[in-house]
Amino acid sequence: MQWESISDFFAMGGYGLYVWGSYSVTALCVVIELVDLRKNR
Amino acid sequence: MKPRHKRLILVLVALALLGLGATFVLKAFRSNLVFFYTPTEVFAGQVPQGQAFRIGGMVLEDSLQRNEDGVTVRFAVTDTMENVPVQYTGILPDLFQEGKGVVAQGRMDKQGIFVADQVLAKHDENYMPPEAAEALERARKIKMEAE
Amino acid sequence: MATFFFLVAAILTVWGLYIGFFVAPTDFQQGESYRIIFIHVPAAWMSMLIYLVMSFWAAIGLIMNTRLSSMMAHALAPTGALMTFVALWTGAFWGRPTWGAWWVWDARLTSELILLFLYIGYMALRASIEDPRRGDRASAILALVGVVNVPIIYFSVQWWNTLHQGASVSLTKSPTMATSMLTGMLVMALAFWMYSIAVSLMRVRRIIRDREGNATWLSESSGVQ
Known part of the structure; x- marks a missing residue:
């Protein structure tokens, strides 16, 4: 792994x-796509 | 003939016509959709005269020079056959390097220097870790010395 | 059905991103900026594949006069448009640091933008026609006309001088990518594929319900004609 820290x-x-x-x-x-699909259920 | 077959034939005919049309459009495009010209094309006079265009190729090794002002650079673009000298004032992209791909937009001045107002780096489709790239470079050098 | 594909897509995404960010090494010329590839290439592939599948269903609907295939085509369009947008957006965010420009009018970028317009045109045409069956036919013709754009996108980097580099992965030559980078990209491509299937299944269900209603759907749609 190449990361030394979170930052x-x-x-x-x-x-x-x-x-x-x-x-x-x-x-x-x-x-957005998933919310749109749920909304129009 | 069933209506279904009739529709199939209609769609096929439409597609064939479309393909034909597309071929003609592509043929016309071929001459216009050129994003950049190579140095060889520049010397052969195949570039638009008196207007801005783009040249593309490799930055010639050891050709990069910085002027005293610190922001103007000169380098040569090569396609291994011909070289075009380029002058550019501005910030170069991160991937701009000697021996790497470049596309510059601008126009030819009277001295035959291409004065660029935009320089873009064109990188290749190879992706590898730095260690692998170094190993390849070493192998290439050994091979060149052997020849 | 859709839930299953969502689940597979989620697992593949986690796996693909893990490889992409923690296993795949830094690139020798692009540094960490190349990590955009793990969404850029899958999105670009899906944008073209979805268009082909959408046109296939549209053509079947046109020839066989089947409602369900037209509704499949209808359900795929928004996801295709989304994939195209993602490919363009991530491309801009990748081009800026590497090439030095958010956007250039080269053949690859221009033809991909045309693809977005085709998707939008397809959806707009459908929305503008009140009778769904007439909408099916008109939009199918538009979809089929636009099919020529897909090979143009794919081969643009070979046919013309473009700023966009050539393909790293193709059927005709071995990939020019380190193995872990390639694995991450392919896993993400599979994840995008599964996601697209899941979303279009959900959407086609909604379209069937909206268009047919429950009772008429059972009685009318069984026949082909």
């Missing part, structure tokens, strides 16, 4: 904004 993990070698910006929006899309 090291979140920093992503300086690319934190881009990596987490990608993953968070993807997760948000999935949540």
Whole structure:
């Protein structure tokens, strides 16, 4: 494993904004889709 | 003939026509959808004259020079056949490196220098840990010395 | 059924992300930024695959005049659009640090954007036609017209000079990725696939209920014609 600490993990070698910006929006899309499907049940 | 078969034939004919149409569109696109020109094409005069375009290739090894102002750089773009000198003022992308892919947008000046207003790094499709890359590089050097 | 696929998707996601973030090493040229690949590539693959499956069902619905296949096509569109959006979004967040630009108009990016417009156009066309059967037919034709875009996306990096790099994984050559990176990506691709199946199953159930109603569904939909 290449991470020395939690903050090291979140920093992503300086690319934190881009990596987490990608993953968070993807997760948000999935949540929106699932909520929409539940709402119209 | 059943209506189902009739519809099948109609769909097939429509698809065939579409395929034909798409082929023509692609043919037309081929000349327009060029994202960048290679240095060889630049020297052959196949680039749009008097307007901005992009050139792509490798950054020639040992060609990168920084001016005294610290933000202007000069380097050569090569496709191993021809080299085009490039001048650029601005921040280079993280992956910009000698011997690596690059795409620059700008125009030719009168001295034959390509003055870029945007420089993009074009990386390849290889993904590996640094240790593996170093091992490959060592092997390549040994092979080159042997030849 | 859907619950089963959701469960598999969740397990695969946890496994895939574990490999992606804790097993896969740093990349030699891109550093940690390459970790976006674990969602970018699966989303891009699914965006194309879902379009092909959607067009297949739309074509079957058009030729055989079956309602259920048209409803399958209908159910796939939103998930396909979502996958396309995710591929474009993560691509922008990957392109900015590596290439130096959020967006460029090269053939790969442009054709993927066209795919998003095709999905949106498909859904909009459907929504604009009141009679569902007419909507099925009109949208099926749009879907079939758009199929030509899928091979264009896939082969764009070979056919034209693009900023986007070539394929790391393809049927014709061995992958150009370290094993653990490749495993993580493939597991995530499988997870996205299972998720898409789960979500479209849920959605098709809702569409059947909305369109057919319980009683008429049983009596009318058994026949093909």
